[in-house]
Amino acid sequence: MIKYLLSLFLVVLTFSCSPMTNSDRYSLERTDEVLSFPVIEEVRAPQITVFLFKEKGENYLSFQNLPKSEILIYSMKSQSLVKRLCLNTEGDNSVLGGFGGYYIADMEHIYIPSMYVSKIFVVDTAGVVKRKIDYSTTKDGQQLKPFMPSDKSQIVFIGDDLYIPQTVNLRLGDKAIERSPIKVVLDTIENTSEALPMRFPPLINYKDFGTVGAFGAEYSFCYDGNRFIYSFDADEDLYLTTSAHEKVEKKKAKSKYIDHVTVFRSTEGNFQKMVRAQCEHASYGKILYDKYRDVYYRFVYPPCDTSDYFGDYVELLRSGRKRISIMILDNKLNVVGETFFPAYTYNPNLSFILEDGLYVSLSHIKNPDYSDDILRFQKLELKEIRK
Numbered sequence: 244m245i246k247y248l249l250s251l252f253l254v255v256l257t258f259s260c261s262p263m264t265n266s267d268r269y270s271l272e273r274t275d276e277v278l279s280f281p282v283i284e285e286v287r288a289p290q291i292t293v294f295l296f297k298e299k300g301e302n303y304l305s306f307q308n309l310p311k312s313e314i315l316i317y318s319m320k321s322q323s324l325v326k327r328l329c330l331n332t333e334g335d336n337s338v339l340g341g342f343g344g345y346y347i348a349d350m351e352h353i354y355i356p357s358m359y360v361s362k363i364f365v366v367d368t369a370g371v372v373k374r375k376i377d378y379s380t381t382k383d384g385q386q387l388k389p390f391m392p393s394d395k396s397q398i399v400f401i402g403d404d405l406y407i408p409q410t411v412n413l414r415l416g417d418k419a420i421e422r423s424p425i426k427v428v429l430d431t432i433e434n435t436s437e438a439l440p441m442r443f444p445p446l447i448n449y450k451d452f453g454t455v456g457a458f459g460a461e462y463s464f465c466y467d468g469n470r471f472i473y474s475f476d477a478d479e480d481l482y483l484t485t486s487a488h489e490k491v492e493k494k495k496a497k498s499k500y501i502d503h504v505t506v507f508r509s510t511e512g513n514f515q516k517m518v519r520a521q522c523e524h525a526s527y528g529k530i531l532y533d534k535y536r537d538v539y540y541r542f543v544y545p546p547c548d549t550s551d552y553f554g555d556y557v558e559l560l561r562s563g564r565k566r567i568s569i570m571i572l573d574n575k576l577n578v579v580g581e582t583f584f585p586a587y588t589y590n591p592n593l594s595f596i597l598e599d600g601l602y603v604s605l606s607h608i609k610n611p612d613y614s615d616d617i618l619r620f621q622k623l624e625l626k627e628i629r630k
Contacts, residue, residue, distance in 0.1 A: 267580050270582045270628055277620065287309055290606075303319060303347075304595070313328065336370075338357065338364045342391075350367065358389055361378050361379035362375055390408055406429075406466075411443060441491055454509075472539065479496060503525075518556040519549055523549055528567070531601075534596075538625065539571075558608055569591075604618065605620065
């Protein structure tokens, strides 16, 4: 019994009370403030992505009712559903090819990229298609891929230019890694596209194509008003660049909870076992810029053991795995803190930043308070550590 208690104490000490380092100047503290949004019966609660936008000074939260072509818009102030946007998928006034993400500039301009064709549909909240933008080919004739905006990789407007994320273009064969642009800029006035010069780092290779290893090129990015900052799942370094994407600077941003990060590769034939291994594999997640506090948050998935989980591992993966930490970086991207959170509590896929703090979803399937009927977010406050 004494040996068991000692072992348990050492585990807790390792994960909850990691030694403070010189970089630990800030932490994220959990608060009692929770935002709760009702999910009506015929709607499926989001697990992967929510989108925040502002209209006339008021914040709104939105998400897609997957797999339907419907967007739900909630008032952040009242935490109530204010609009259900149902989109046509057939006929002249329709969004073709399905969609799995979007960008809301305002209620009159919702940009919806098709999943299957390189076209963006601009609609209003009445579902009227106001414009169709084709970006299938760049000015120099390069073929581009359709893309899906997500919580990790959203559309960015700079003036009239629309910056569109890209994934590795397999049409380029064994040169796909070195030739695939990471970003395309679309001039919405001239309706012309240009592939920007930044390419993917060599994290994966041609042999990974067609396997789970291909996901090793996945990334998140944020735009802070001056720079694009890229965070790759399988790379501790951050990549900094201007809007032109010509010169790229690498910045070390290592989590203290990951010794070494690698691309997840597997030859496991059993699908559930493979997904379980992915849930346990260490990786980095999305990066967010907090303009109110001039800091960045980089989400981290430390290595873990999920033998205490009994259920569908795909659902666990979608819910944000078992454990997360969140790194805090200053305006020069120096690590100034990292906070480790309790297991099976948060779904970090769903998060956003408001004037008063960072909000992360409590809608994790293993959270004791989880409900399909309520989408909940807890406020985390940035605090300076007093030593």
